[in-house]
Amino acid sequence: MDLQDRAETLARLMEERLDIRGPDLAAKTRRARRRVPRWLRRELMALVQALEYSRHPKFAARIDHARIETGARRAQNWLEQVDATDRRKSLVIHWLAGNAFNVLVVIGLAVGVMAWRGLI
Structure with a gap:
């Protein structure tokens, strides 16, 4: 799963589970504030920054894909557990x-x- 698909999945989960509206993952992460734990906001912001870096060829090489994938997986697991x-x-x-x-x-x-x- 690439970064954009992962971001869309997390944005959809945030809208479904936490009722956070917004055009993209960055806006939803900013609006989440105290509804999500601090570690989750950090992981989501890392994914947002990786998305921005992926648009530029020189910055795309600096993305730590293993860390982003681990953080996105943890975030998805947490969001799926929210009732x-x-x-x-x-x-x-x-x-x-x-x-x-x-x-x-x-x-x-x-x-x-x-x-x-x-x-x-």
């Missing part, structure tokens, strides 16, 4: 839990102010 539905479900649960906590804090403050003013 998109579980990720979405946990995002909704965390959002609801945060809002429930905020409502409880506001109610507690309101009761505290009412008690302080002697209304309770």
